[in-house]
Amino acid sequence: MIPVIIAGLENDYENFEYKMDELSSLAYANNMEVIVSVKQKLEHPIAATYFGKGKAEEIRHVGEINDIDTLIVNAELTPTQLRNLEDITGLQVIDRTALILEIFASRAQTKEAKLQVQIAKLQYQLPRLRTSSINRMDQQTAGNTGGGYTNRGSGETKLELNKRVIEKRISNLSKELKEIESVHENQRRARERSSIKTVALVGYTNAGKSTTMNGLLKLLEQPTNKEVFEKDMLFATLDTSIRKIKLPDNKEFFLSDTVGFVSDLPHQLVKAFRTTLSEANQADLLIQVIDGSDEHAKDMIETTKQTLDEIGVKDIPMIYAYNKSDLTSTPYPSSVGNQFYYSAKDKKSIEMLINLIKENLFQDYVTHTYLIPFSEGRYLEIINKQANILKTDYLAEGTKITAESTPIMAQQLKQFIID
Numbered sequence: 001m002i003p004v005i006i007a008g009l010e011n012d013y014e015n016f017e018y019k020m021d022e023l024s025s026l027a028y029a030n031n032m033e034v035i036v037s038v039k040q041k042l043e044h045p046i047a048a049t050y051f052g053k054g055k056a057e058e059i060r061h062v063g064e065i066n067d068i069d070t071l072i073v074n075a076e077l078t079p080t081q082l083r084n085l086e087d088i089t090g091l092q093v094i095d096r097t098a099l100i101l102e103i104f105a106s107r108a109q110t111k112e113a114k115l116q117v118q119i120a121k122l123q124y125q126l127p128r129l130r131t132s133s134i135n136r137m138d139q140q141t142a143g144n145t146g147g148g149y150t151n152r153g154s155g156e157t158k159l160e161l162n163k164r165v166i167e168k169r170i171s172n173l174s175k176e177l178k179e180i181e182s183v184h185e186n187q188r189r190a191r192e193r194s195s196i197k198t199v200a201l202v203g204y205t206n207a208g209k210s211t212t213m214n215g216l217l218k219l220l221e222q223p224t225n226k227e228v229f230e231k232d233m234l235f236a237t238l239d240t241s242i243r244k245i246k247l248p249d250n251k252e253f254f255l256s257d258t259v260g261f262v263s264d265l266p267h268q269l270v271k272a273f274r275t276t277l278s279e280a281n282q283a284d285l286l287i288q289v290i291d292g293s294d295e296h297a298k299d300m301i302e303t304t305k306q307t308l309d310e311i312g313v314k315d316i317p318m319i320y321a322y323n324k325s326d327l328t329s330t331p332y333p334s335s336v337g338n339q340f341y342y343s344a345k346d347k348k349s350i351e352m353l354i355n356l357i358k359e360n361l362f363q364d365y366v367t368h369t370y371l372i373p374f375s376e377g378r379y380l381e382i383i384n385k386q387a388n389i390l391k392t393d394y395l396a397e398g399t400k401i402t403a404e405s406t407p408i409m410a411q412q413l414k415q416f417i418i419d
């Protein structure tokens, strides 16, 4: 664990404690231990140095007496602010965006996630080129060739060159990413054509989305459906997993689990992860998983709302699923309106969640009685496989069967409806 100082500005319009606690968790997720937390009350950041000069000098002092080399600032800094703060504090300065990018980079497993993170990192570096290694490289050139006017010219050319190299890389990686995404796009279209509805698990990172998905898969024992990765760490999941869930009564839906949210998700990441994040856009029902045992649960709901707004999700029905009730005194499982209290590790909870999903998802199902002549046996097969059969009678004319199904299926069997 690397010892660090974290620092932030406190103003009237943000929940300072929540944001700082969040930053501590992010630092921890990146193998850093917060030794000192510094704050400054200020409505707006100082353009050149972010903090006031006095505060920056105080941070330098705190670093010296605690023997700490790294400062994490709870905002995205401008290149100038970053450089000036490094100068004044004598510390290595990491801003919130760089920290989140680092965590994402260390978690990325799939080719797609790796590409997305790489693109986001390069986007972040692009405007910051001048302040980092490039400067040093220019200085080196200056030493070798004697400096002066011509040299300054060549330094600037080098910067331009590096910019172009990075832009080219971004464009190449984006092309590669597009190809992978187009495969997913085709799969998505196929899902849409199947007219089977989709439920998306969304919410703050580490709330228990993946555990909830696995709870459903385990309960329904669907051997073809691989479980997803769940772990007590921020951003355990960086991609989207989709599983087809078939209930004992033949009702089906797709369930998706995806990357979790954190407040002020860097815009570079939102952009690079757009397709992954936008999975929620396609859903018929959202289950927002909330860590009900966290003191900041309310803020986390607000963060989720803001992120969903940002990716353009609106007007999709939502169940507010308060997870980890085993760590609270709330009786569970229980539900009031669209609020559900449960534990993803509890079988009864998952059963109740399935019922809630059913109530929300299959309202348009229709019940009819069909008379299927013996000569039309293949239709019986369809009913058996895809509908919820409520009653069967074998008559002389054929099979009389009462079943609940999607309106589409009822339409296909229209000619056999007798009731």
Ligand SMILES: Nc1nc2c(ncn2[C@@H]2O[C@H](COP(=O)(O)OP(=O)(O)OP(=O)(O)O)[C@@H](O)[C@H]2O)c(=O)[nH]1
Pocket: 204, 205, 206, 207, 208, 209, 210, 211, 212, 229, 230, 231, 232, 233, 234, 235, 236, 237, 238, 258, 259, 260, 261, 289, 323, 324, 325, 326, 327, 342, 343, 344, 345, 346
């Ligand atoms: N006590 C308790 N812990 C839970 C419960 N549900 C999940 N957890 C734990 O919470 C941690 C995070 O669970 P995940 O399912 O990985 O969370 P996630 O929302 O998928 O997180 P990200 O993928 O990182 O966004 C794991 O250590 C789980 O074991 C629960 O009902 N009770």
Ligand SMILES: [Mg+2]
Pocket: 209, 210, 211, 229, 230, 236, 237, 258
């Ligand atoms: Mg997960």
